Amino acid sequence: MAQALLEGTKLRLLFEAGIDDEGKPILKAKSFNNITKVATADQLSQAAQAIAVLCNDKLNKVERNDSSEILG
Amino acid sequence: MAKTLELQFGTEFGKTARITVDNPKEPIDGEVVKLSMAQIMASDIFTTASGRFVAAKGARVVERNVTDYELV
Numbered sequence: 001m002a003q004a005l006l007e008g009t010k011l012r013l014l015f016e017a018g019i020d021d022e023g024k025p026i027l028k029a030k031s032f033n034n035i036t037k038v039a040t041a042d043q044l045s046q047a048a049q050a051i052a053v054l055c056n057d058k059l060n061k062v063e064r065n066d067s068s069e070i071l072g
Numbered sequence: 073m074a075k076t077l078e079l080q081f082g083t084e085f086g087k088t089a090r091i092t093v094d095n096p097k098e099p100i101d102g103e104v105v106k107l108s109m110a111q112i113m114a115s116d117i118f119t120t121a122s123g124r125f126v127a128a129k130g131a132r133v134v135e136r137n138v139t140d141y142e143l144v
Contacts, residue, residue: 035118036124043116047111051091051093051112054097055093055094056098
């Protein structure tokens with residue numbers, strides 16, 4: 001059976017950088033590397049909020065980006 | 073004139089790691105930055121080759137100026 005081995009995690013924050021002509025928000029992504037693989041959703045959310053406080057743009061979404069190596 | 077806020081953290085093995093935030097809220101409030109950095113450390117999600125973040129070393133705003141020249 002093939003196995004998936006978690007290789008790395010990234011934290012991706014989506015900020016609203018304005019509104020486009022159609023009234024939809026323009027999203028700007030900011031990615032953070034060096035995230036520990038064992039981070040929980042709570043921890044990620046806490047850090048994301050702490051970072052968002054310092055930013056002028058409104059935080060729209062927080063994403064966790066996992067990449068796995070498939071062995072098989 | 074793109075401004076970024078650079079947060080400098082001391083890691084477990086004595087190196088410095090940086091997190092940058094685009095479009096920071098100005099004026100920068102030292103207390104808020106300090107609290108945010110404490111919260112980022114408390115969330116414990118960042119891990120670098122030289123260990124986790126253990127100290128808030130400093131913060132600074134970096135401004136980048138780009139001038140376009142027309143080539144004749």
